[in-house]
Amino acid sequence: MAIKIVQRHSITPSHAAAESFPLLYFDMVWLHTLPTENLYFYTLKSSQSSFLDNIVPMLKHSLSIALKHFLPLASTIIFPLTSAAMPVSRYTASDSISLTIAASNACFDNLTVNHSKIADEFHQFLPEMPPEVFHSDHIEFKALAIQVTLFPNKGICVGLKHHHAICDAATLFAFLRVWASIHKSNAAEEYSIQDSLPFYGRDSVQDAKELTKSSWNLIKTKKPILSPTVSFPLNKVRATFILTNEQINKLRNSSPGPTSTFVAVSSHLWTCIASSAAAAGEAVPDNEPEYFGSPVDCRARLNPPLPETYFGNCLIFFMANSSHGIIKGRGGFTAAATAISAAIRETVGNERGILDGFENHLKDLSEYEGKRVVLIAGSTRLDPCAADYGWGRAIKYECVHTDYDGAVNLCKGRDGGVEIAMSMTKLKMDAFAHVFHQKLYISSNL
Incomplete structure (x- = not known):
């Protein structure tokens, strides 16, 4: 069962300005957990040439538009190493997300059944997160990476790694629905998704007890966890x-x-x-x-x-x-x-x-x-x-x-x-x- 990386892209949000998003106490508790890893399998009969010529360009374009509305997903998370600073998600013009395009000859039908399957087989359809960057006063790491794998004339797998500190599953699924909706309409119905767009009112989050400060005091002594310390085979x-x-x-x-x-x-x-x-x-x-x-x-x-x-x-x-x-x-x-x-x-x-x-x-x-x-x-x-x-x-x-x-x-x-x-x-x-x-x-x- 082989997989081949066909293309690698860096996708920047469409027409986005620099912004910072503070991590609150609800976010901080996830800094010491592994990134989530999710796979979504779709039936699609497409050749590799048709996939690369017709589907990938629109995936890239629609992803760029969707990221404009979900800007923190394209950001860099800043974990400070000094006691005075607080963790933040920061987007600048140089930020992007990694989009990997791959093709696989694995058995699509076997991967998508409910009965027991070897766990190791699924990890190849996940993207690699860009490595963290260490500075004297902070650590930088990305919030999201995506891989789209084609199984020629069988289907497609959309694979995501995302750091839970940036958002929970409800937010991530909302992003996927918006990206999919824009792609499905060939980017013609961007404004029909307004009801699904995120609310960023950080000041609206209840924090009378200053939970953000107290949570950070507990968390800041440990480095964030960015990759699993396991080896294959998992024997699961x-x-x-x-x-x-x-x-x-x-x-x-x-x-x-x-x-x-x-x-x-x-x-x-x-x-x-x-x-x-x-x-x-x-x-x-x-x-x-x-x-x-x-x-x-x-x-x-x-x-x-x-x-x-x-x-x-x-x-x-x-x-x-x-x-x-x-x-x-x-x-x-x-x-x-x-x-x-x-x-x-x-x-x-x-x-x-x-x-x-x-x-x-x-x-x-x-x-x-x-x-x-x-x-x-x-x-x-x-x-x-x-x-x-x-x-x-x-x-x-x-x-x-x-x-x-x-x-x-x-x-x-x-x-x-x-x-x-x-x-x-x-x-x-x-x-x-x-x-x-x-x-x-x-x-x-x-």
Whole structure:
């Protein structure tokens, strides 16, 4: 399976002036996480010559226009090494993003199925981030890189690496939808996307407790993480599990009270991971603590609330807890749903506000290292396949960075329902798959 780099481009935003965007406390907490890595697969029957002559020029042109509206994605992130300065995203006329054009003879059909596939195979479709630049008083690194890979007469893969400190998934998906819309219209309908354009009102973000300053005081002592310290082969497989709307409704009906789609899906996931541990060769005592954590979008929950189109990060984590014996046991689903619902209420419904305790956020998350934790990436409300460049909706989405951090990606299913995407050893994946389907069969017959 070979891939060939055909072209490399530097794309500058169209008619953009220099600007700076301060990183706020919501952004800073992501400086010490790896860049996200995402792949979007589209069906497209195109020869390489037609791709290079007809599609690539418009991809470049539409990308330039889209970046004009999402300028921080083309910026350089400045991480200061002096105590007086604060981190900032800065765009100047010399800034651009790297766009790599590639071609591959890999089996497109095999890459886009849901069953287990070797995880290593997906990393070649991701772009390389430009290397960081070290100065005496600061470090500079880029926010985004893109690679578009053609599978001749089969399809296209759009691959992105983006540093989470610049924005969250909701913002990134909005950018992709705008880029795709401009491309689909041959740049003729740029102004029809006005309702999708980002809101940059940094002054509107609630910060009465000066959380930006306190967060920076915790973060500035460590350098940002810009690349994974792993080697290949990863010895993992990737697989996607689908929960249909009918299955989700049956799970919700099995819950101890009114339950959201997210809670029902998460409870099923948590119990399946715990229940499959023994078959995967893990000897876990029943009294071993089990944790389940997920980000929550805060845009509508701040005071005052922010619009959905706010550019940047606006997430806070909740963490539910129980024990291995309870979550894997006969009443595991009910226990999981109860614990997750309680953790969400405590975070979102906090009388002192959703930001209560945020200054301890970094310390709190570090306490879970080395413990049995299921961490969620994505959201059941996000639709990563929505961007249509004129080739239809994406037929497959892969959240590749879960190969490193072990998180489980949740998102809207392409054809409805919810997708659960995982990366783990084959032994663990096989054990999980067996329990996943077995528990669904039982719930459907209750």
